[in-house]
Amino acid sequence: xxxxxxxxxxxxxxxxxxxxxxxxxxxxxxxxxxxYTGSPxxxxxxxxxxxxxxxxxxxxxxLTLFGLVLAVGRIFDAVTDPLIAGWxxxxxxxxxxxxxxxxxxxxxxxxxxxxxxTLPQSGSVAVNDVTLFVLLMxxxxxxxxxxxxxxxxxAELGDTQEHRINVSTYISxxxxxxQSISFMLPNVAGMLEGAVGQAGSIRLAVAIMATVACIAxxxxxxxxxxxxxxxxxxxxxxxxSSLLKTFQNGQFRRFVYSDVIYFFALTLFQTGLAFYExxxxxxxxxxxxxxxxxxxxxxxxxxxxxxxxxxxxxxxxLIVTGFFAYAVxxxxxxxxxxxxxxxxxxxxxxxxxxxxxxxLPQACVADVAELSRLETGExxxxxxxxxxxxxxxxxxxxxxxxxxxxxxxxxxxSYRMTAAVATVTCLIGACLxxxxxxxxxxxxxxxxxxxxxx
Numbered sequence: 001x002x003x004x005x006x007x008x009x010x011x012x013x014x015x016x017x018x019x020x021x022x023x024x025x026x027x028x029x030x031x032x033x034x035x036y037t038g039s040p041x042x043x044x045x046x047x048x049x050x051x052x053x054x055x056x057x058x059x060x061x062x063l064t065l066f067g068l069v070l071a072v073g074r075i076f077d078a079v080t081d082p083l084i085a086g087w088x089x090x091x092x093x094x095x096x097x098x099x100x101x102x103x104x105x106x107x108x109x110x111x112x113x114x115x116x117x118t119l120p121q122s123g124s125v126a127v128n129d130v131t132l133f134v135l136l137m138x139x140x141x142x143x144x145x146x147x148x149x150x151x152x153x154x155a156e157l158g159d160t161q162e163h164r165i166n167v168s169t170y171i172s173x174x175x176x177x178x179q180s181i182s183f184m185l186p187n188v189a190g191m192l193e194g195a196v197g198q199a200g201s202i203r204l205a206v207a208i209m210a211t212v213a214c215i216a217x218x219x220x221x222x223x224x225x226x227x228x229x230x231x232x233x234x235x236x237x238x239x240x241s242s243l244l245k246t247f248q249n250g251q252f253r254r255f256v257y258s259d260v261i262y263f264f265a266l267t268l269f270q271t272g273l274a275f276y277e278x279x280x281x282x283x284x285x286x287x288x289x290x291x292x293x294x295x296x297x298x299x300x301x302x303x304x305x306x307x308x309x310x311x312x313x314x315x316x317x318l319i320v321t322g323f324f325a326y327a328v329x330x331x332x333x334x335x336x337x338x339x340x341x342x343x344x345x346x347x348x349x350x351x352x353x354x355x356x357x358x359x360l361p362q363a364c365v366a367d368v369a370e371l372s373r374l375e376t377g378e379x380x381x382x383x384x385x386x387x388x389x390x391x392x393x394x395x396x397x398x399x400x401x402x403x404x405x406x407x408x409x410x411x412x413x414s415y416r417m418t419a420a421v422a423t424v425t426c427l428i429g430a431c432l433x434x435x436x437x438x439x440x441x442x443x444x445x446x447x448x449x450x451x452x453x454x
Contacts, residue, residue, distance in 0.1 A: 004228045006157055008166060013223050014157060015170035017102065019178040020216030021146055024113045026182025027206055028139065029267075032116065033403075034274045034285075035202065036132075037066055039410065046186065046285070047278065049199055053121055053128045067404025069133050074397030077140035078390045082243040084148040085386030089235040089242065089379075096226025097382070098149035098156075103221035109142040110214035117206045121199075146217065148389070152382035155366040156230045161311070161442070164366045165359070169307050172358035176296050178213070183292040185209065186285045235380050242380055246387040252368045254435040256391045259361065261429035262323065263392035265422040267399035269330055272418045275407070276333055279415055281342045291343045298351035299358070306355050315360045316438040322356030323430030327423050329353065334419035367441050374448040 037056065039048050055065040084101075093100045116135050120128040154167055188205040189198075196204055226232075235242065247253060277283050277291065310318060329350045336342040369384040402421065407414045 003231055006163060006229055008170075010224065010229070011157060011163065011167045011170050014153060014167065014220045015174045017150055017174075017217050017220040018171040019174035020106070020213040020218075021109070021143060021150070022175040022178025023182050023209055023213040023216070024109060024178075025143065026179040027113060027185060027209060028116060029270060030179070030182055030274065031185050033066070033070070033271055035117070037064070037404070046189070046198060046202065049202065050117075050121070053125065054132060055125055055129055064404045064408060065129060067401050069129075069136055070400040070404070071397040072133075073136040073140045074393045074400060076137050077144055078393035078397070080141055080144045081148055081386040081390045081393070082240060082383065084144050085152070085382040086235075086238060086240070086242055088149040088152060089382040090238075096230065097232050098153050099221055099224060099226045101149040102146055102217065105142050105145040106214055106217035106221060109139075109146055109217070110210040112139045112142055113210045113213075114203070114207045118203050144389075148382060148386050151362075151385035151389070153226075153230075154362055154385065155369040155381035156232065156379070161367075161445075164363045164370075165307060165310055168359045168363040168366070169303055171362065172355075173300060173303060176299060176354065176358055178216075180289070180292045180296040181212075182209065183289040187289050190286060232379060235378055235383075242383045243387055243390070246380065246383050249368060249372060251437060251441055252365075252384065252387070254437075255361075255364055255368065255433070256388060257435070258323075258429040258433035259388060260391050260395040261425050261432065262326075262357070262395075264395035264399045264402075265326070265330065265426040265429065267396045268403050268418050268422040268425075269333070271400065271403045272407070272415055275415050276336070276346075276419065277343055279410075280333075280336055280338070280412055281340065282338045283340050283343060287340065287343060291347045294344060295347035295351050295354065298348060299354040302351065302355035303359065306359050310360060310363070314438055315364055316433070316436055318356050319360050319364075320430050320433055322353040322360075323426055323433065325353035326350070326357070327426040327430070330419050330423040330426060334416045334423060364436070364438070367438070367445065371441055371445050371448075374445060374452070 034047060036050050036054060037048055039051070057064070088097055088101060091097045091100070095103070112135060116132070116139060119135060120132040122128055122131070154171065155164070157163065157167055185202070185205050188208060189201040192201040192204050195201075247256075274285060274288055277288055278285050306318065329346060332349060333346055336346070365384055365388050366381075369381045372384070373379045373381070403418050406417050406421070
C-alpha cells in the first residue's frame, strides 16, 4: 500500500512531543540540584528549600548522596535504553512500533515529575532519601520509554537528507523551548507564593508545567498514524545483540566518542547554571529565565542559517565549530565576575553552539542509521538512537558525580572549577569528532539508493 507523503507540517507536529519531554527533563535537570542542595541567602531565599529533608553530608570521600542518586539514575536510564529500543524495534503493535509507547507513558511521566518535588517531604530523612531514589529511577525509566521510540521516529520520518535536517531543526527548536520554559519555574512559583507559601508554590509550579508537558507529548501520539507514513517491519535481533551490532559500526563509534565528552561538559555547565548566576554573578534566580530566553531567541534566529549551511559546508565542520564555541562559553563562565551583564555575555555567546549542536548531531545519527538500513536490510533506528543515549547518559552520570563532588564546599572557586573542567573536556570532544567521516556516509547512502532504484 502506498504510504502518505511526509510533510514539514507532519514533522512540526512530531516536534511538539519534544517540547513536552524537554520541559519535564528541564524541570528535573535544572532545578532538582538547586532546590535539594545548597543554602538560601537574602537574594535567593528558595535555594536549597528542600535540602533539610535529605542527607547532605558526603557519604564516600567527597561524594554526596544526592550526587550518587543522580548518577545512578542516569546509569539506570542508560542501561534501560537498549532494552526499550530492542522492545520497540521488535514490536508489531497495531498503532506501529513507536507511537503506542509514547501514548501509554505520557501521563505517568508527567505525574512522577510532580512526585519528585512533592513526596520526599516526610519527617524522616531516611524515608525521604529512599523515596527520592525510587522516584528518580522511575522518572528516568518513563523518560526512556517515551524518548527512545520517539527518537527512532527521527530517522524513520527523515526519509530524505532534507527531511532529516528539517526534523532535527524542528525538534531542536521545541527542545530548547521546553528547556527555556523550565527556567521559568522560580517566576511561576513567585506568582503563586502568596497563596500557598514558598515550598507549596514550587510544587504547584511544577504541577502546572508538567500538565502542559503532558498535553504536548500527547499531541503527536494522538495525531500521527504511524503506519500511514512508515513501512516498518519488526527487527528480529534481540536487544543486546542489536546494541553490540550498533557499536560495531566504526563511524557510529567515532561519533559517540565525542558525544559522550560533549554531554559530560554540557551537563556540568547546565547543572551549575543557576549557581553560576546566583553565586558568581550574584543575580536573582528569577533572572535565569530572562537570560535563557535571550539565549534561546538568538539561537532560534540562527536556526535557518544552520539549516542552510549544513548541506553546503557539511555537518561535521559546523559541529566542530560548535564544540570550540561552547568551550569559549565555558571558559568565560569560569572567569566571570559579578553583575547581570556577565549573564547576558554568556547567553549571547552560547546561542551559536546551541543552534549548531541542538540540530546536527541527531541528523548524524539518522544518517548512520539510514546507511545501516540500506546495507543490511534491517531497520534498527531505535537501537542507534538508544545506543547514542546509552553512551551520553553515562557521560551525564559522571558529570553529576563530578559536579556535586567538586561543589560540596559550596564556594565560588568550586563552581568556577566545574566550568573550567567543562572547557577542557569540550575541547577534547572537538578533536575526537574530527575522526567522523561524514562524506563517506552520505556518499554510500546516495550510491545505495541509486542502485536500489536502478
